[in-house]
Amino acid sequence: MAKRARLGSVGQRVQRTDGPAKVAGAAVYPQDLAVPRDCLHVATVRADVACGTLTRIDASHALACRGVRRVLTAADVRGTNRFGLIHPDQPVLVESHICGASDVVALVVADTERAAREAARRVTLSIAPVVGLFDPSMALRRDAPAVHADHRAHVRHPNLVAERLVRRGAVTRAFERAAVVIVGDYNTGFVEHAFLAPEAGFAYPDADGRLTIHVATQWPEADLRQAAAALGEPRERLRLVQETIGGAFGGREDVSLQILLLLAAREMARPVRMVWDRAESTRGHGKRHPFRIRHELAADRTGRLLAARVDVLIDAGCYASTSTQLLDNALVHVCGPYDISAVELSGRAVYTNNPFTCAFRGFGANQVAFAMEQQMSKLAHALTLEPGELRRRNYVRAPGTLGAGTTLATSVGLPKTLTLAWQRAHALELPPTTGAVMFGRGLASAMKNIGFGFGFDDHATAVVHVMRDHATVRVGAAEVGQGVATVLAQIAGATLGLSVDRVRVEWQDTDVAPDAGSSSASRQTIASGNAVLRACERARKSMAARGGLAALPDHGILARATFKFPKTRALGVGRARHVALFGWSTCIVDVAVDVGTGQVSVMRVVNAVDAGRVINPVQFEGQVEGGVVMGQGYALQE
Amino acid sequence: MNVSLHVNDDLVSREIEPGTTLLEMLRSECQLTGTKDGCGVGECGACTVLLDDQLVTSCLILAVEVQGRRVTTIESRSDERIERMRAAFLEAGAFQCGFCTPGMIIAASRIRSGASPSAIRAALVGNVCRCTGYTKIVQAVQRAHDRRKHNG
Numbered sequence: 001m002a003k004r005a006r007l008g009s010v011g012q013r014v015q016r017t018d019g020p021a022k023v024a025g026a027a028v029y030p031q032d033l034a035v036p037r038d039c040l041h042v043a044t045v046r047a048d049v050a051c052g053t054l055t056r057i058d059a060s061h062a063l064a065c066r067g068v069r070r071v072l073t074a075a076d077v078r079g080t081n082r083f084g085l086i087h088p089d090q091p092v093l094v095e096s097h098i099c100g101a102s103d104v105v106a107l108v109v110a111d112t113e114r115a116a117r118e119a120a121r122r123v124t125l126s127i128a129p130v131v132g133l134f135d136p137s138m139a140l141r142r143d144a145p146a147v148h149a150d151h152r153a154h155v156r157h158p159n160l161v162a163e164r165l166v167r168r169g170a171v172t173r174a175f176e177r178a179a180v181v182i183v184g185d186y187n188t189g190f191v192e193h194a195f196l197a198p199e200a201g202f203a204y205p206d207a208d209g210r211l212t213i214h215v216a217t218q219w220p221e222a223d224l225r226q227a228a229a230a231l232g233e234p235r236e237r238l239r240l241v242q243e244t245i246g247g248a249f250g251g252r253e254d255v256s257l258q259i260l261l262l263l264a265a266r267e268m269a270r271p272v273r274m275v276w277d278r279a280e281s282t283r284g285h286g287k288r289h290p291f292r293i294r295h296e297l298a299a300d301r302t303g304r305l306l307a308a309r310v311d312v313l314i315d316a317g318c319y320a321s322t323s324t325q326l327l328d329n330a331l332v333h334v335c336g337p338y339d340i341s342a343v344e345l346s347g348r349a350v351y352t353n354n355p356f357t358c359a360f361r362g363f364g365a366n367q368v369a370f371a372m373e374q375q376m377s378k379l380a381h382a383l384t385l386e387p388g389e390l391r392r393r394n395y396v397r398a399p400g401t402l403g404a405g406t407t408l409a410t411s412v413g414l415p416k417t418l419t420l421a422w423q424r425a426h427a428l429e430l431p432p433t434t435g436a437v438m439f440g441r442g443l444a445s446a447m448k449n450i451g452f453g454f455g456f457d458d459h460a461t462a463v464v465h466v467m468r469d470h471a472t473v474r475v476g477a478a479e480v481g482q483g484v485a486t487v488l489a490q491i492a493g494a495t496l497g498l499s500v501d502r503v504r505v506e507w508q509d510t511d512v513a514p515d516a517g518s519s520s521a522s523r524q525t526i527a528s529g530n531a532v533l534r535a536c537e538r539a540r541k542s543m544a545a546r547g548g549l550a551a552l553p554d555h556g557i558l559a560r561a562t563f564k565f566p567k568t569r570a571l572g573v574g575r576a577r578h579v580a581l582f583g584w585s586t587c588i589v590d591v592a593v594d595v596g597t598g599q600v601s602v603m604r605v606v607n608a609v610d611a612g613r614v615i616n617p618v619q620f621e622g623q624v625e626g627g628v629v630m631g632q633g634y635a636l637q638e
Numbered sequence: 639m640n641v642s643l644h645v646n647d648d649l650v651s652r653e654i655e656p657g658t659t660l661l662e663m664l665r666s667e668c669q670l671t672g673t674k675d676g677c678g679v680g681e682c683g684a685c686t687v688l689l690d691d692q693l694v695t696s697c698l699i700l701a702v703e704v705q706g707r708r709v710t711t712i713e714s715r716s717d718e719r720i721e722r723m724r725a726a727f728l729e730a731g732a733f734q735c736g737f738c739t740p741g742m743i744i745a746a747s748r749i750r751s752g753a754s755p756s757a758i759r760a761a762l763v764g765n766v767c768r769c770t771g772y773t774k775i776v777q778a779v780q781r782a783h784d785r786r787k788h789n790g
Contacts, residue, residue: 025672025711025712196768
């Protein structure tokens, strides 16, 4: 009982703190913001040509339109005019070289949204088109032109964003003595995040010129860091306020309209607003990376995996974003959650003139899981082994090492997830195949990194202000819909002995909430959750010394704490902890295939997840159910 | 031009520009921003409202077309079926980012009581959710129907 009381609402199906506003239609998303009367409206002018040289911008017709105030171009940006999470290779506004069709060339600022959009269509661009590169292997040819004339990410080739080679063990010998070798080629395509709320924002200068932007983003501090450099503003002169975030899935980890709005607010010295429609949202943020994977897998007669030889070619599109990290993550996941001691893994991420890419739920783990699990199913078939049994024989154990040399410190819950999924799935028999419809059951095991890894200084900071009957937690963890604000209130409440409704979580304002890093890489419950836990534990100790909650001074007490993920190392030679933690799961899917049309219908999905300790089961189930359906879309429709 | 209509029991009358959609009028002229603009082409269902108790995507309807008619949005406080569905969504955790939720609740409120899970899914085919995977939405609709049954 005592233990239960200490845990408070942790582990309980607590209702979301943002729920009442969301079901009442009262939650304010950036597109819903009421703007002041003197607010101006901004619209973009995009290149619409994937590769070329911009020679002239004729804004005279646009400027002649009623209500149009100004047309902003690269000359107005002043700072580096470049942004990008790892390589600053993307222009805020194009100077001359066009790398992608969605490049923004100019901004039209007008009195109304309609006037801005109509005038944007009247800006005439003179572009000398150049034949573009739309295939990553073509882009790597020796005579291929450079996608970026002014930026080089890698010394070996101008279009190489990143290149990795990981070698462990005696690969050639293992392939020679293998009983079975499975070779497969796997290609995946671009995917759009399609979060439901298109990008929108509102920015304004203070009386002293300091700029504030209201927007929805996954990583406020990274947005401001990039905006400061691109615009030539000190970071302290910028502030970001989060509104309700209408989904993200990685698609809001990079800057979209943030720098454009801050630029317009500065140059016009007025409040400005921009709202993207669905078409512009689809063009304006990155896509999931397309992969080409050559996968060779060697096994002995019992199905024991001996070696893997894999090459991964990634189309990064026209801007790199986090492709370098994504390639590393892909190589860590490309041999699956299995114990393979001999590998040769090569990978390249390449610039093309295709749409740019960015993080998307899974961050490179999905594409390679598709390849590896197909390989495992083919291997099971070749050995007439039951697919689950083949996997069970090869699961990595902790402590242990994954194919890429990634060491595991914590537990691996895969055997349990396999057993659970298997029992549930096999409780129902598949219907007998008829002439018209065939039925099938597929199985896959998966793993996914938690935290950024690869040596990144991954941390979150929280401040808690405890009063006698309530507490305020300040931590900049973006509530993208995953429920982190509720989870943090549960953790704080449980630690301080307060009910969830007595805890307020302030995550929105960069002037108030300390940096908690990105809401991505499945990291916020652990990162911000532990920061909040530690800050609250400090506060509790201090409270105990003063005689408990009731004895607190009127102004309460403050406590601050930072959580750092365990130290990780860059991917390279030998064994190392590349990734702090992993999540594990096994999924079994029953499908019906129409023999005449080839149409696949999913009849049932059983997904068993090694969840660790669940803080809020409703939010946890929601993440799994949503992930399953998104994966289903990826596999069958998108 | 002038358009007058009943929105959630209030008679509203506004001067609007030709070509203004019902969605734009609700959001910009009536400050009822609970109805969302997700795609603007009638695909996503985030802008779903009731027009004389029929489900419509308000982005595809011109404000002039609804002259004198009755529009019900998520902000309504007098529609029992919407109220019941709102409570069920909250209890079932049938939302995450919440952007599709207003349109989803409006559409769900008109599903006939006792509908099977597959009939519920079919009825919500015009409302896209990218977060939840729909499972909890179906559960919320069933929960609302159960409650109605128990309350007689």
